Amino acid sequence: MIRSITQQKPIEEIERLLEGMGRIFIIGCGTCTTLTRTGGAPEVEEMSRTLSEKGKVITGTTVVPVACDNLTPQILNDHGSRINQADALLVMSCAFGVQTIGSQLGAMVIPAQDTLFIGKEKAGGGFNEICIQCGTCIIGETGGICPVTTCHKGLVNGPCGGTNGGKCEIDSNKDCAWTMIYNRLSEQGRLDAMRKYQKPRNHLGEPKPGKYDIPV
Amino acid sequence: MTSAFKKALDSGKFVVTSEVAPLKGTNTEKFVHHVELLKDKVDAMNVTDHQSSVMRFPSLGGALLVKEHGGEPILQMTCRDRNRLALQADLLFAHSRGINNVLCLTGDSVMLGDHKEAKGVFDLESSQLIKTIRTMERGKDLAGNDLDGDIKMCAGAIVTPEADPIEPQLIKFEKKIEAGAEFIQTQAVYDLDNFKSFMDYARGFDVKILAGVILLTSAGMARFMNKNVAGVMVPQTLIDEMAAAPKGGALKKGIEIAGRMIHRIKEEQICDGVHIMAIGKEDVVPDIMAAAGL
Numbered sequence: 001m002i003r004s005i006t007q008q009k010p011i012e013e014i015e016r017l018l019e020g021m022g023r024i025f026i027i028g029c030g031t032c033t034t035l036t037r038t039g040g041a042p043e044v045e046e047m048s049r050t051l052s053e054k055g056k057v058i059t060g061t062t063v064v065p066v067a068c069d070n071l072t073p074q075i076l077n078d079h080g081s082r083i084n085q086a087d088a089l090l091v092m093s094c095a096f097g098v099q100t101i102g103s104q105l106g107a108m109v110i111p112a113q114d115t116l117f118i119g120k121e122k123a124g125g126g127f128n129e130i131c132i133q134c135g136t137c138i139i140g141e142t143g144g145i146c147p148v149t150t151c152h153k154g155l156v157n158g159p160c161g162g163t164n165g166g167k168c169e170i171d172s173n174k175d176c177a178w179t180m181i182y183n184r185l186s187e188q189g190r191l192d193a194m195r196k197y198q199k200p201r202n203h204l205g206e207p208k209p210g211k212y213d214i215p216v
Numbered sequence: 217m218t219s220a221f222k223k224a225l226d227s228g229k230f231v232v233t234s235e236v237a238p239l240k241g242t243n244t245e246k247f248v249h250h251v252e253l254l255k256d257k258v259d260a261m262n263v264t265d266h267q268s269s270v271m272r273f274p275s276l277g278g279a280l281l282v283k284e285h286g287g288e289p290i291l292q293m294t295c296r297d298r299n300r301l302a303l304q305a306d307l308l309f310a311h312s313r314g315i316n317n318v319l320c321l322t323g324d325s326v327m328l329g330d331h332k333e334a335k336g337v338f339d340l341e342s343s344q345l346i347k348t349i350r351t352m353e354r355g356k357d358l359a360g361n362d363l364d365g366d367i368k369m370c371a372g373a374i375v376t377p378e379a380d381p382i383e384p385q386l387i388k389f390e391k392k393i394e395a396g397a398e399f400i401q402t403q404a405v406y407d408l409d410n411f412k413s414f415m416d417y418a419r420g421f422d423v424k425i426l427a428g429v430i431l432l433t434s435a436g437m438a439r440f441m442n443k444n445v446a447g448v449m450v451p452q453t454l455i456d457e458m459a460a461a462p463k464g465g466a467l468k469k470g471i472e473i474a475g476r477m478i479h480r481i482k483e484e485q486i487c488d489g490v491h492i493m494a495i496g497k498e499d500v501v502p503d504i505m506a507a508a509g510l
Contacts, residue, residue: 012334055456060357104333127323141249152325153325153336153338153341154338155322155338155341156341156343156389157342157343157344157388157391158343158384158385158387158388159324159379159384159385159388160341160342161322161374161375161385161446161447162325162446163379163384163385163446164379164380164446164447165380166380166381169324169325169406169446170325170327170330176384178384178388179381179384181384182381182383182384182387186383191387194387194439195385195387195390195391197239197343197347197391197394197395200300200339200340200344200358201339203339
């Protein structure tokens with residue numbers, strides 16, 4: 001399953017974002033940030049304690065089931081007065097949830113997280129970014145492994161000169177996408193696919209911001 | 217017009233290129249000093265492009281300085297900092313100023329340099345940049361529009377003969393040649409027997425190969441490269457040789473080793489020439505060449 005992967009902002013940044021706001025309501029998310037342990041019930045509780053110690057008044061906390069769901073604002077209505085008393089809502093979901101709550105409640109929302117990527121769960125815990133939703137998929141020619149995502153530079157014609165021992169030049173814990181692709185295609189007897197020149201990428205798969213209307 | 221470097225490549229002579237690196241800031245005195253020192257000794261000088269992703273005076277400006285001071289520049293172009301519009305525009309400008317040799321590189325990650333938070337572009341990569349040059353030479357830009365005025369470039373690329381694993385690297389090498397690379401400057405090679413087996417393979421392609429020679433300045437530097445530079449492997453015997461140099465004599469030993477390697481490459485006709493990288497010690501390139509008997 002895919003998840004929105006987040007990392008909590010440094011507390012100094014959160015304090016700066018909350019400057020001048022004395023009363024805070026904290027919202028966690030029962031889905032992705034619970035799974036990544038960045039914005040589930042324990043983290044919301046911890047944040048509440050930290051901010052209280054720093055002199056903030058916490059008007060209330062909750063963990064909504066799915067922050068990015070359009071029903072979230074209705075769920076939050078149950079907390080009506082405690083939300084209304086707050087100067088800001090500190091949202092410990094990913095940016096999808098923050099924006100959903102912000103746009104529908106019209107309230108001041110402050111993200112507690114940086115949203116890193118849409119990740120695929122790994123066996124044994126953790127997440128990998130395997131697709132950046134570029135809009136022009138080439139994995140049919142790269143053994144089902146996406147070089148646009150998996151290669152740090154998004155190279156589509158083979159490895160750069162920085163690859164070393166099958167690892168990436170930026171991090172010896174990251175696999176070199178093109179070593180992986182080579183191995184996969186080699187196993188499949190399809191190395192010809194790697195020899196094929198890929199023309200410069202089309203960056204206009206779907207111009208930002210992406211938009212999709214269901215055909216009627 | 218065929219560049220002087222291209223003529224040297226085609227002449228069948230043993231070609232020698234070296235590297236000059238623009239520095240950070242507008243003071244180009246040292247750079248020009250190196251150009252003056254090397255211009256009559258080497259066939260061409262590579263001008264590095266924000267080497268190691270550290271922001272400096274631009275390679276295009278450096279190549280222009282080489283030209284103005286009577287040298288033959290090889291413009292190094294990475295795909296790290298410019299999209300396809302900027303790369304094509306710089307190629308047009310380079311040609312208009314008589315800069316007709318380009319080394320096409322993908323470029324190091326921005327994260328390895330001094331502006332770590334910058335956006336790495338990589339709109340194109342090395343083989344696509346070579347192909348772009350060939351497209352422009354046919355009078356079209358990458359969008360298929362007509363170009364007013366000719367452009368001609370001697371285009372090259374790099375290869376890492378000691379890459380691990382080597383197979384994906386060789387596929388990339390072949391793609392660069394298919395895209396139109398006329399010359400290849402290799403990553404530093406130290407084990408010439410290994411390099412000879414790479415050349416047994418590479419001789420099968422219609423491309424000139426210049427072996428990369430990085431000047432060793434200490435045993436520590438050799439160990440550092442082995443640990444930190446992808447595809448560079450300094451054999452223990454050379455490290456021992458550097459370590460055994462008398463105090464204050466490491467640079468001299470490094471020059472001797474580089475000279476000896478170049479001499480052997482030339483004598484045994486292992487490849488078509490050498491590319492000398494004296495990183496920060498460009499002053500001694502003439503000494504290396506003298507040690508090589510060039």
